Amino acid sequence: MKRRDFLTASALAGVATVCGAQRVAAQGQAARDSWMPKLTPPERPAELNLCLQWWAIPGNEMNEKLDFLEANGFAAVEIPSGDWPIKNGEAMIEALKGRKLFLSTACGPSDFSYAEVEKREAEVQKFLPVIEALGKMKSVGLIICPARDKLSEPGRLSAKELRKDFVENTGKRLAQHAAKHGTSIVLEPLRRHETPFLRQVADGARIAADIGPGASVMGDFWHMALEETSFMGAFICAGSLLTHVHIAGLKERIIPGVHPEADQYVDGFKGLKLLGYRGAVSFEGGWPKNPADAKKEIPQEEKIRLIRNMVKLLREQWAMA
Amino acid sequence: MKRRDFLTASALAGVATVCGAQRVAAQGQAARDSWMPKLTPPERPAELNLCLQWWAIPGNEMNEKLDFLEANGFAAVEIPSGDWPIKNGEAMIEALKGRKLFLSTACGPSDFSYAEVEKREAEVQKFLPVIEALGKMKSVGLIICPARDKLSEPGRLSAKELRKDFVENTGKRLAQHAAKHGTSIVLEPLRRHETPFLRQVADGARIAADIGPGASVMGDFWHMALEETSFMGAFICAGSLLTHVHIAGLKERIIPGVHPEADQYVDGFKGLKLLGYRGAVSFEGGWPKNPADAKKEIPQEEKIRLIRNMVKLLREQWAMA
Numbered sequence: 001m002k003r004r005d006f007l008t009a010s011a012l013a014g015v016a017t018v019c020g021a022q023r024v025a026a027q028g029q030a031a032r033d034s035w036m037p038k039l040t041p042p043e044r045p046a047e048l049n050l051c052l053q054w055w056a057i058p059g060n061e062m063n064e065k066l067d068f069l070e071a072n073g074f075a076a077v078e079i080p081s082g083d084w085p086i087k088n089g090e091a092m093i094e095a096l097k098g099r100k101l102f103l104s105t106a107c108g109p110s111d112f113s114y115a116e117v118e119k120r121e122a123e124v125q126k127f128l129p130v131i132e133a134l135g136k137m138k139s140v141g142l143i144i145c146p147a148r149d150k151l152s153e154p155g156r157l158s159a160k161e162l163r164k165d166f167v168e169n170t171g172k173r174l175a176q177h178a179a180k181h182g183t184s185i186v187l188e189p190l191r192r193h194e195t196p197f198l199r200q201v202a203d204g205a206r207i208a209a210d211i212g213p214g215a216s217v218m219g220d221f222w223h224m225a226l227e228e229t230s231f232m233g234a235f236i237c238a239g240s241l242l243t244h245v246h247i248a249g250l251k252e253r254i255i256p257g258v259h260p261e262a263d264q265y266v267d268g269f270k271g272l273k274l275l276g277y278r279g280a281v282s283f284e285g286g287w288p289k290n291p292a293d294a295k296k297e298i299p300q301e302e303k304i305r306l307i308r309n310m311v312k313l314l315r316e317q318w319a320m321a
Numbered sequence: 322m323k324r325r326d327f328l329t330a331s332a333l334a335g336v337a338t339v340c341g342a343q344r345v346a347a348q349g350q351a352a353r354d355s356w357m358p359k360l361t362p363p364e365r366p367a368e369l370n371l372c373l374q375w376w377a378i379p380g381n382e383m384n385e386k387l388d389f390l391e392a393n394g395f396a397a398v399e400i401p402s403g404d405w406p407i408k409n410g411e412a413m414i415e416a417l418k419g420r421k422l423f424l425s426t427a428c429g430p431s432d433f434s435y436a437e438v439e440k441r442e443a444e445v446q447k448f449l450p451v452i453e454a455l456g457k458m459k460s461v462g463l464i465i466c467p468a469r470d471k472l473s474e475p476g477r478l479s480a481k482e483l484r485k486d487f488v489e490n491t492g493k494r495l496a497q498h499a500a501k502h503g504t505s506i507v508l509e510p511l512r513r514h515e516t517p518f519l520r521q522v523a524d525g526a527r528i529a530a531d532i533g534p535g536a537s538v539m540g541d542f543w544h545m546a547l548e549e550t551s552f553m554g555a556f557i558c559a560g561s562l563l564t565h566v567h568i569a570g571l572k573e574r575i576i577p578g579v580h581p582e583a584d585q586y587v588d589g590f591k592g593l594k595l596l597g598y599r600g601a602v603s604f605e606g607g608w609p610k611n612p613a614d615a616k617k618e619i620p621q622e623e624k625i626r627l628i629r630n631m632v633k634l635l636r637e638q639w640a641m642a
Contacts, residue, residue: 036362036366036594036595037553037590037591037592037594037595037642038591038641038642039360039591041357045356045357046356159480159517160517196480196481199524200521200523200524200527201523202521202522202523202524202549202550202551202554202555202558203520203521203523203524205550205551206521206548206549206550209550227527228523228527228558229523229526229527229530229558229559229560229562230523230526230557230558230560232358232557233523233554233555233556233557233558233559233560234523234554234558235554236551236553236554236557237523237549237550237551237554237555237558238550238554239550239551239554241550269358270358270359270360271358273356273357273358274357274358320359321358321359
């Protein structure tokens with residue numbers, strides 16, 4: 001019996017045992033299957049691993065902050081880049097012992113667009129020990145923006161030169177160093193006002209793919225809201241190269257849920273589910289203005305209320321996706 | 322009864338009437354539904370509308386070419402740009418009467434990257450009457466590449482300047498003219514060797530969205546194979562802005578099916594099905610070399626065999642998507 005005959009016989013046997021309503025349902029399914037794409041479910045289902053950046057976590061001491069995350073439904077923590085991982089790495093490794101939290105990324109400024117090779121080299125040398133520290137901490141990776149909005153200024157590479165140099169030299173060396181130390185570099189696309197170079201997730205994914213092992217990409221809902229046409233499509237383009245996600249309000253770059261009518265993440269979450277994404281979804285943005293006094297931050301208890309509100313909102317939208 | 326209670330009660334009632342195996346299946350479905358995205362089927366299912374470019378259609382006379390298309394399972398025809406639509410528009414309108422073929426796009430060179438405003442204006446003026454002719458022919462639109470690989474040369478706009486000028490001026494005026502005449506401009510992303518400006522479908526979609534009515538985007542499998550990380554993701558990013566697709570071999574830019582091991586379009590076709598895409602899928606590429614004499618084209622009967630082979634291959638892969 002050929003495979004095709006076997007499948008037909010099996011299908012007929014199945015139909016013979018079902019009632020009329022089920023047959024109609026089966027036919028409806030068959031008709032839909034003729035034009036609906038056969039999407040392969042991911043090997044492991046996706047998880048919504050909520051995360052906060054260090055500055056946004058209530059508490060002063062390291063353990064106080066980590067306690068807050070665990071008590072409020074967070075699965076991951078994001079730390080500053082620069083020399084923070086080098087200075088605080090060992091204490092963080094100790095503080096994370098026995099906790100369910102994982103260390104997502106380290107986030108901070110970077111720039112590899114200098115025309116002078118010495119300046120680019122200094123930037124590479126600055127990040128090599130940071131990457132080593134992140135490897136020891138079992139961090140997902142170091143967030144890198146290859147260029148800010150400086151490309152049109154004198155002393156900078158053109159976009160084409162930067163892409164070539166980053167893929168073959170600066171970015172590749174950082175990625176290889178990261179792979180060696182069990183972590184990665186995580187390319188972050190930004191809004192056009194912040195960079196003319198890397199604005200879309202699919203472009204970052206292609207750069208990461210061109211670099212090879214140790215390079216990955218992230219998506220930030222705030223930047224994506226302006227630069228992408230589809231949250232879901234953009235995430236699918238990133239595929240298994242997606243290692244981190246930032247989230248903020250889509251109308252204002254503040255904590256999600258302050259403008260719930262605008263803060264719609266279901267389409268993007270569909271993309272993450274299709275990928276079987278298990279990285280962090282981390283809030284990067286500000287607090288809303290203090291209505292009582294614009295010069296002061298909102299009170300701590302209001303921040304905690306907004307954080308809990310965000311957790312509830314994102315879980316609801318994840319369930320809808 | 323709240324909506325949640327109602328849904329729970331309905332689900333329980335459903336389970337109560339099915340046998341054990343069905344209950345397991347239903348539970349499996351429910352478990353899957355908790356993490357698989359709920360993709361909305363398109364209002365109308367997608368169609369595979371195969372198309373050939375004018376030069377590639379066997380036959381000398383207009384009607385001979387159109388007869389070939391209809392006899393060999395094609396749904397659309399693609400014509401040259403330049404002054405072809407102006408010269409041949411009325412004859413084509415006549416020849417298409419009573420046929421099931423639709424006119425997809427007009428394809429030819431364009432360049433809006435000149436720093437001199439007069440040169441950009443000349444390019445706009447050149448295409449305005451072409452757009453009018455395409456409108457009369459009920460064509461899908463005029464393919465536009467905003468820039469070829471000239472951006473680094475003197476006398477050209479920077480990528481940032483070009484984007485702004487194209488969105489606010491040259492591209493917008495062409496798109497508005499197209500919308501007025503019932504057609505569109507169709508932005509085509511190209512490989513990095515052909516342009517540093519517009520390389521990804523998502524970027525073209527974002528530019529088209531920024532321009533507004535009359536602007537759309539296309540995907541060319543040959544360019545996408547190098548520049549995208551996901552055919553499906555890229556098409557989803559384009560969404561309803563996708564009005565045209567070019568197809569060629571993915572290993573060599575020749576007719577699909579010569580290297581069937583490399584010519585895999587199922588992932589891209591999944592994306593088209595998700596969109597409910599009903600535009601054309603049009604072959605743009607060359608013929609394989611003539612093994613008997615490299616200086617001569619392959620014989621006409623071999624071209625016809627390869628065209629029929631492509632139709633079969635693409636239909637098979639569409640069914641698999």
